[in-house]
Amino acid sequence: MKDFILPDRDFGTPAAKSKTMVSLVIDGFEVTVPEGTSIMRAAAEIGIQVPKLCATDSIDAFGSCRLCLVEIEGRNGTPASCTTPVAPGLKVTTQNAKLAKLRKGVMELYISDHPLDCLTCSANGDCELQDMAGAVGLRDVRYEAVENHFQPRQNGEANPLYIPKDNSNPYFSYDPAKCIVCSRCVRACEEVQGTFALTISGRGFDSRVSAGLKSDTFLTSDCVSCGACVQACPTGTLQEKSVIELGTPQREVITTCAYCGVGCQFKAEMRGDELVRMTPYKHGKANRGHSCVKGRFAYGYASHSDRILSPMIRDSINDPWKEVSWAEAMEFAANRMKGIIDTHGRHSVGVITSSRCTNEETYLVQKLTRAVFRNNNTDTCARVCHSPTGYGLGQTFGTSAGTQDFDSVEHADVIMVIGANPHSGHPVFASRMKKRLRKGAKLIVIDPRRTETVQGAHYKAAHHLALTPGTNVAVVSALAHVIVTEGLFDEDFIRNRCDWDEFQAYAEFISQPQFSPEAVQLLTGVKAEEVRGAARLYAKGGNGAIYYGLGVTEHSQGSTTVIGIANLAMLTGNVGRPGVGVNPLRGQNNVQGSCDMGSFPHELPGYRHVKGEAVRDIYREVWGVEIDNEPGLRIPNMLDAAVEGTFKGLYCQGEDILQSDPDTKHVAAGLAAMDCVIVHDLFLNETANYAHVFFPGSTFLEKDGTFTNAERRINRVRKVMAPRQGYADWEVTQMFANAMGAEWGYTHPAQIMEEIALTTPSFAGVTYEKLETMGSIQWPCNEKSPEGTPLMHVDGFVRGKGRFINTEYVATDERTGPRFPLLLTTGRILSQYNVGAQTRRTANVVWHDQDILEIHPHDAEQRGIKEGDWVKLASRSGETALRATITDRVNPGVVYTTFHHPDTQANVVTTDFSDWATNCPEYKVTAVQVALSNGPTEWQEEYNAQAAKSRRIAAE
Amino acid sequence: MSHDTETLSPHAKLVTMANQIAKFMESKPHKEGLEGLSNHINDFWEPRMRRHLFELLDAGGQGLRPLVIEAASLIRRPAA
Numbered sequence A: 001m002k003d004f005i006l007p008d009r010d011f012g013t014p015a016a017k018s019k020t021m022v023s024l025v026i027d028g029f030e031v032t033v034p035e036g037t038s039i040m041r042a043a044a045e046i047g048i049q050v051p052k053l054c055a056t057d058s059i060d061a062f063g064s065c066r067l068c069l070v071e072i073e074g075r076n077g078t079p080a081s082c083t084t085p086v087a088p089g090l091k092v093t094t095q096n097a098k099l100a101k102l103r104k105g106v107m108e109l110y111i112s113d114h115p116l117d118c119l120t121c122s123a124n125g126d127c128e129l130q131d132m133a134g135a136v137g138l139r140d141v142r143y144e145a146v147e148n149h150f151q152p153r154q155n156g157e158a159n160p161l162y163i164p165k166d167n168s169n170p171y172f173s174y175d176p177a178k179c180i181v182c183s184r185c186v187r188a189c190e191e192v193q194g195t196f197a198l199t200i201s202g203r204g205f206d207s208r209v210s211a212g213l214k215s216d217t218f219l220t221s222d223c224v225s226c227g228a229c230v231q232a233c234p235t236g237t238l239q240e241k242s243v244i245e246l247g248t249p250q251r252e253v254i255t256t257c258a259y260c261g262v263g264c265q266f267k268a269e270m271r272g273d274e275l276v277r278m279t280p281y282k283h284g285k286a287n288r289g290h291s292c293v294k295g296r297f298a299y300g301y302a303s304h305s306d307r308i309l310s311p312m313i314r315d316s317i318n319d320p321w322k323e324v325s326w327a328e329a330m331e332f333a334a335n336r337m338k339g340i341i342d343t344h345g346r347h348s349v350g351v352i353t354s355s356r357c358t359n360e361e362t363y364l365v366q367k368l369t370r371a372v373f374r375n376n377n378t379d380t381c382a383r384v385c386h387s388p389t390g391y392g393l394g395q396t397f398g399t400s401a402g403t404q405d406f407d408s409v410e411h412a413d414v415i416m417v418i419g420a421n422p423h424s425g426h427p428v429f430a431s432r433m434k435k436r437l438r439k440g441a442k443l444i445v446i447d448p449r450r451t452e453t454v455q456g457a458h459y460k461a462a463h464h465l466a467l468t469p470g471t472n473v474a475v476v477s478a479l480a481h482v483i484v485t486e487g488l489f490d491e492d493f494i495r496n497r498c499d500w501d502e503f504q505a506y507a508e509f510i511s512q513p514q515f516s517p518e519a520v521q522l523l524t525g526v527k528a529e530e531v532r533g534a535a536r537l538y539a540k541g542g543n544g545a546i547y548y549g550l551g552v553t554e555h556s557q558g559s560t561t562v563i564g565i566a567n568l569a570m571l572t573g574n575v576g577r578p579g580v581g582v583n584p585l586r587g588q589n590n591v592q593g594s595c596d597m598g599s600f601p602h603e604l605p606g607y608r609h610v611k612g613e614a615v616r617d618i619y620r621e622v623w624g625v626e627i628d629n630e631p632g633l634r635i636p637n638m639l640d641a642a643v644e645g646t647f648k649g650l651y652c653q654g655e656d657i658l659q660s661d662p663d664t665k666h667v668a669a670g671l672a673a674m675d676c677v678i679v680h681d682l683f684l685n686e687t688a689n690y691a692h693v694f695f696p697g698s699t700f701l702e703k704d705g706t707f708t709n710a711e712r713r714i715n716r717v718r719k720v721m722a723p724r725q726g727y728a729d730w731e732v733t734q735m736f737a738n739a740m741g742a743e744w745g746y747t748h749p750a751q752i753m754e755e756i757a758l759t760t761p762s763f764a765g766v767t768y769e770k771l772e773t774m775g776s777i778q779w780p781c782n783e784k785s786p787e788g789t790p791l792m793h794v795d796g797f798v799r800g801k802g803r804f805i806n807t808e809y810v811a812t813d814e815r816t817g818p819r820f821p822l823l824l825t826t827g828r829i830l831s832q833y834n835v836g837a838q839t840r841r842t843a844n845v846v847w848h849d850q851d852i853l854e855i856h857p858h859d860a861e862q863r864g865i866k867e868g869d870w871v872k873l874a875s876r877s878g879e880t881a882l883r884a885t886i887t888d889r890v891n892p893g894v895v896y897t898t899f900h901h902p903d904t905q906a907n908v909v910t911t912d913f914s915d916w917a918t919n920c921p922e923y924k925v926t927a928v929q930v931a932l933s934n935g936p937t938e939w940q941e942e943y944n945a946q947a948a949k950s951r952r953i954a955a956e
Numbered sequence B: 001m002s003h004d005t006e007t008l009s010p011h012a013k014l015v016t017m018a019n020q021i022a023k024f025m026e027s028k029p030h031k032e033g034l035e036g037l038s039n040h041i042n043d044f045w046e047p048r049m050r051r052h053l054f055e056l057l058d059a060g061g062q063g064l065r066p067l068v069i070e071a072a073s074l075i076r077r078p079a080a
């Protein structure tokens, strides 16, 4: 195990961005720093730590504690070094008798109003107040404060200044007695997180930190539990409960969050083999020291009692599970799979790779089907989320990935968010975006629902196009129509970078009157003027950046919308420099990676179609087998083939298709028709109800590997503890492959990466050594760009000329009618993740313990529905019941829910319509009816009974 | 449009899928659309799916949009 002790010093104030350099002398040493740097930071650059309390380098200096005083030759007084910028030729003294005396005085004041129970304080050894007392040489406190705020009782009476601990947040506690009112927490919540949940109330000696209103606790306030304030707090006032319980950590390992596609890096702080806390890593290039509640706190599922630690098998899905040894499980699984292949041929089996597992693991799973089963039947859950991204961007730009890094948002002037709610789905990116919005960038949101992203503290979208679900293409085309017909396009860019003839054909197409905002107004429900305003702003407002999510892709025209988005960026020249671009916000942590690694049935790693002979040759050479030249089955096709009887065996790693895929009943029927379903996961998930073999999985804390985030950034995942069930997931896949006759001999994921680099041009330059030194790499990384590629398409598109493609709006077949008059759209919330298998097994449930249906007051009234009522949600596919909440976040005619809880089974309701190009399911539009009900439906009860029966494990 | 069928039969599903692709390709110049459609099916449809599609086409292609029927000769017939 390797520990990473990179210098992680606190420089006191943020880095200045100026290109102009300034030289000065501090304590006799010369130092040169960018203009705008504070004296404190300049000193820190040369290793001189000026004592400080209220400054930290994640937030702007505030200058309240007066501990960081310095003397400057020729200037009066003792300015605070955190708020005083450098100037050419300054001569600064940071330490002399006078400064020492002043500092001691400041410290004395602080300490006199602070409990002196350091020995038993949970922050002992991890407290800046303690450090500073030492640093300034404080030896005694000459006076006792008449009034203090830390004693519950004073002079025999209750102390009115004393505020008891607030333990309402499940992950951290707030102990006002220890607070020194430095306001670092308040500023972190504002500047870093952008929530503005904390305030300082009162003045002077009486001033206190509070979350929300006086009557609020952290839990009832606006706090989203991102942990930024805890990170910023110099004392034990705001502290992780895990530290209070387990003690301060001893060592740290840098790793990557396994939740969403932002790919935040963390320090896993350990005591022995126990994880004490996860803190965001300052040098993580995706998160720059920030985190959200999931990555920071919600890792408890790793040690949850539901985790299965022993392999299990059973003959039939009606039997209880039998725990067996790994060897026995492998033999059983391999015999069944071999039997199926012998009887039904090599095309009757396949695999599903996971967007939650590492690149190396995914690579092995697709290799299993291609090299051992000898077919291309591999697919991944990315099918159900971002496959249209691959298709749409591949067709227009030539590569299936986002164009920018996250830093790019700092240079955007107009940010267009389409079908995504970063506030909930990609919170750390949202914080970075909001920071930019508070500095004046403009926001356009295209979403049926008034999401949390539309409006927040100190910003509001300039345009919110609240379209009718299913009309994305009409809206995106209308935007393009305005840009073309009003002459807002960037002719130079188009002439240089795109095919001019194709542009002209496209311009003629999109200029037709039926695409105008006025013509589609009734259909989309968006006022023409709003569309025109948004188009003008995006085209002419400076750097325009588009971020989009599942609200774009999960539609029957998902690929067309992605193409439409790419058209918009090309029309306006918003490609190829910082601050612009087209950026898919990936759902799960390794969606990008699982696509890169050849999880799709038609392409080998690196997006190379299996029909290409040259590509197949590469793998024939390395793997020693002939690669099938026909595309394989996608998940929905596998299920269809299973129902039909030609697909019989499946190895499913780290995915829960029964819960995550649409039309649950069809998925269940497909799974039930198979002879061998192998589920490889942490928990007995819903899919496992139909499995014959269960391989227990390992968590991201228990293995080495890499994840690739939405910026194409390859981040290292590092093993911080031994796998609880014995093996990392890549080892399990290898054991199974070997039981099937493969002779794989990988001993470390680094070797798998070597093979990936050897066979995949865009990964040619990636090695674990390089990842160690660079921290992370954005692909393509090869001879041409050995350090990776932060921005794509800078001088030309990957495919050469950018290609405009016509985007005809085709109404989805899913339409409302008298039986199903409402449109259901789905989404997610901040504290839960995907199907919730992990987050439901953490304290995050305090924020979301069930899925809830949002319905407009008008629709609710018509149906006699009141807040909190049980309602039945029915579509042509099925029905489910859940509780309703009444809100005008949704328009009349639209209802909304999340799909985090298996009890709700929202996907019983979704249909099997899908994207025309990729079969990505149409989650985002389903015609439904809503009516009052008394509780769970029959299906939910039957389902739960079946699930309970299926989860039985036979006693020894 | 009514949705009385619970889930579509395999053939009906392929008709829907092929027609969806056709609708996208119809907005292109005719020849490009034909090639686009056949390439798409060749590249993404597993032989089993193409076999079912040919069963439909061979039986006259009922329910399929004209572009699909016209593209048939460009679609790779899977080995039996």
Ligand code: SF4
Pocket (backbone or CB within 6 Å): A178, A179, A180, A181, A182, A183, A184, A185, A186, A209, A232, A233, A234, A235, A237, A238
């Ligand atoms: S809670 Fe911590 S960070 Fe906030 S004012 Fe008090 S001591 Fe400073």
Ligand code: SF4
Pocket (backbone or CB within 6 Å): A185, A188, A189, A193, A195, A196, A197, A198, A211, A222, A223, A224, A225, A226, A227, A228, A229, A230
């Ligand atoms: S946890 Fe985050 S949101 Fe909550 S108060 Fe602290 S900084 Fe603000």
Ligand code: SF4
Pocket (backbone or CB within 6 Å): A257, A258, A259, A260, A261, A262, A263, A264, A287, A291, A292, A293, A294, A295, A296, A426, A427, A428, A429
């Ligand atoms: S934003 Fe995403 S990657 Fe970052 S901590 Fe939260 S869940 Fe993890």
Ligand code: FES
Pocket (backbone or CB within 6 Å): A051, A052, A053, A054, A055, A062, A063, A064, A065, A066, A067, A068, A069, A080, A081, A082, A083
């Ligand atoms: S650190 Fe400079 S005034 Fe507090």
